[in-house]
Amino acid sequence: xxxxxxxKVPATYMxxxxxxxxxxxxxxxxxxxxVAGPARDALLMRVIGSPDAYAKQIDGMGGxxxxxxxxxxxxxxxxxxxxVDYLFGQVSIDKAFxxxxxxxxxxxxxVGAFAINSGLVDASxxxxxxxxxxxxxxxxxxxxxxxxxxxxxxVVQETGDFLLDGVTFPAAEIKLEFINPSAGDADMFxxxxxxxxxxxxNVGCFPATMINAGIPTIFVNAQDLGYSxxxxxxxxxxxxxxxxxxxxxxAHGGVExxxxxxxxxxxxxxxxxxxxxxxSAQDYTSSSGSAVAAANVDLLVRAMSMGQLHxxxxxxxxxxxxxxxxxxxxxxxxxxxxxxxSSVTFGHPSGTLTVxxxxxxxxxxWSATKAIMSRSARVLMEGWVRVPGA
Numbered sequence: 001x002x003x004x005x006x007x008k009v010p011a012t013y014m015x016x017x018x019x020x021x022x023x024x025x026x027x028x029x030x031x032x033x034x035v036a037g038p039a040r041d042a043l044l045m046r047v048i049g050s051p052d053a054y055a056k057q058i059d060g061m062g063g064x065x066x067x068x069x070x071x072x073x074x075x076x077x078x079x080x081x082x083x084v085d086y087l088f089g090q091v092s093i094d095k096a097f098x099x100x101x102x103x104x105x106x107x108x109x110x111v112g113a114f115a116i117n118s119g120l121v122d123a124s125x126x127x128x129x130x131x132x133x134x135x136x137x138x139x140x141x142x143x144x145x146x147x148x149x150x151x152x153x154x155v156v157q158e159t160g161d162f163l164l165d166g167v168t169f170p171a172a173e174i175k176l177e178f179i180n181p182s183a184g185d186a187d188m189f190x191x192x193x194x195x196x197x198x199x200x201x202n203v204g205c206f207p208a209t210m211i212n213a214g215i216p217t218i219f220v221n222a223q224d225l226g227y228s229x230x231x232x233x234x235x236x237x238x239x240x241x242x243x244x245x246x247x248x249x250x251a252h253g254g255v256e257x258x259x260x261x262x263x264x265x266x267x268x269x270x271x272x273x274x275x276x277x278x279x280s281a282q283d284y285t286s287s288s289g290s291a292v293a294a295a296n297v298d299l300l301v302r303a304m305s306m307g308q309l310h311x312x313x314x315x316x317x318x319x320x321x322x323x324x325x326x327x328x329x330x331x332x333x334x335x336x337x338x339x340x341x342s343s344v345t346f347g348h349p350s351g352t353l354t355v356x357x358x359x360x361x362x363x364x365x366w367s368a369t370k371a372i373m374s375r376s377a378r379v380l381m382e383g384w385v386r387v388p389g390a
Contacts, residue, residue, distance in 0.1 A: 002389070004389030004390050005389055006385055006388050007030070009047075010384055011024055011266050011384060011385040012382040013061065013379075014380060015167070015377060015378055016104075016108065017164065017376070018164065018166035018312040018350070019107050019315075020063065021070030021072050021231055021382070022070070023049055025075065029043070029073070040098075041097070041098045042245045045097075046387045047060060047061055047387055048061055048071065048091040049061065050093055050095060052064075056110070060288050061298075065306075066090070069091070070304075071088070072087070072107055072111065073086075074120060075214060076323070077135075078139075080115060081135060082137040082144065083125065084111070084135075085139050086136050087140060088100075088102070088103050092306075095270075099270055100318060101272045102140055102272040103215060103376075104217045104314070104316065105214060105215075105318060106315040106375060107204050107315075108138070108176055109174045109376065110377035110378075111134070112148075113158070113379070115136065116151075116156050127151055128153065129296075130151055135148055141171055143178065144179040145179070146176070150164070150330070152175070157382055158171060159378075161299035164376050166313075166351065172376060172378075173374050174264075176374070178371040180367070181371045182367065182370065185382045187212065188211060188365070188366045188367060188368060190257045194209060194327065195330065196256065198249070199252075200249050201220075201248075203249060206225075207331060209259050210253055211334060212324035214317065214371065215273070216272050217273055217303075218250065218257070218274070219330070222302070223277070223333060224247075225245070226301035227302070228279060228282070229277065229282070230300060230333030231250065233308070235310055236302075236304075237308050243308070246275050247304075247307060248263075249308065250273060250274075254266055254272075257273060259273055271306065276301055278299055278300065278301050278303050281294040281299055298325070298344045298345050298346060299336040299347070303349070310348075310349070312349060312350040313346075313350075315373065319371055321346055322344055323357045323368045324340055325357065326341055326344075326357045326358065326359040326368075327366055343357070353373070354373070355370070355372065358370045
């Protein structure tokens with residue numbers, strides 16, 4: 001019996017924000033995988049090591065968490081006044097599918113650097129020293145991201161003294177601007193309401209803010225679920241009943257938002273929507289053992305990603321938090337004190353994060369013009385990833 005040898009695909013393994021992923025230049029993918037479809041999905045799943053019944057991704061580049069089971073494809077811009085196209089694929093760990101329904105805000109911070117390193121950005125746009133503005137077309141949700149990439153001696157500067165809670169070591173600061181960040185062409189509030197009463201069988205009926213900004217997100221009050229808002233990963237992820245409850249909220253909320261036609265469809269779209277619970281500011285101890293003082297945050301937020309409580313905060317969910325906080329009447333705004341604001345600092349399991357957002361109401365409809373945050377990114381490894389030829 002003969003077996004096909006492994007193939008080599010040029011790739012870069014990068015950290016972006018509090019996530020890690022395998023980055024590809026579109027032209028370096030095998031021809032069949034340069035277009036959307038089963039061949040591309042099969043390649044990316046095999047690179048990451050999915051589907052894995054053991055949920056460990058031992059035979060691949062994935063790290064068996066939602067933050068590390070990610071892939072990115074970057075290619076020449078297809079939209080005018082942009083430098084590159086960026087496509088994000090969230091690879092399921094134990095199931096055979098890649099979710100293309102949303103963006104990854106954390107890995108967005110690494111796209112600009114990857115694009116420059118790959119020669120995808122015109123050299124005239126890169127200063128010898130200073131900051132390069134990389135105009136990114138986010139192809140999943142068809143939105144613009146502006147990445148401000150520090151440049152030193154003509155190359156991307158990765159080292160620095162910027163600290164990001166959830167990442168142990170300092171690095172260079174990368175500022176991101178998410179332009180008109182409502183997901184896709186959907187209304188910011190798909191139900192037409194800032195707060196709905198979400199009725200979830202066997203869970204309860206409680207207020208929820210369901211918003212399309214950054215990524216479709218369902219916000220609920222922590223106390224309505226029996227939580228304080230200070231929970232860390234073990235408090236949720238070791239409790240099967242809690243995980244089932246939160247997944248049921250996600251499925252029913254997704255139907256209300258028009259993302260699913262039936263709650264069963266949620267199993268085939270694990271990346272979106274997200275579920276997050278909010279609480280007013282209070283003291284707590286982060287996962288690193290550091291004290292977070294109530295005086296230093298406006299509210300607390302805990303968010304679910306791919307069926308688990310996230311160790312920090314997804315970048316796209318941070319956009320949703322900042323946008324909802326800027327709109328009086330949402331649960332997020334109420335948890336933050338109820339006043340009008342253009343930025344918010346929230347506490348998450350790993351520490352704190354500040355995000356700015358601009359929102360406006362016209363003819364009764366809310367829209368977000370911009371969300372801003374700082375992240376960091378760096379190359380971890382580059383070369384080739386090998387995939388069994390079959």
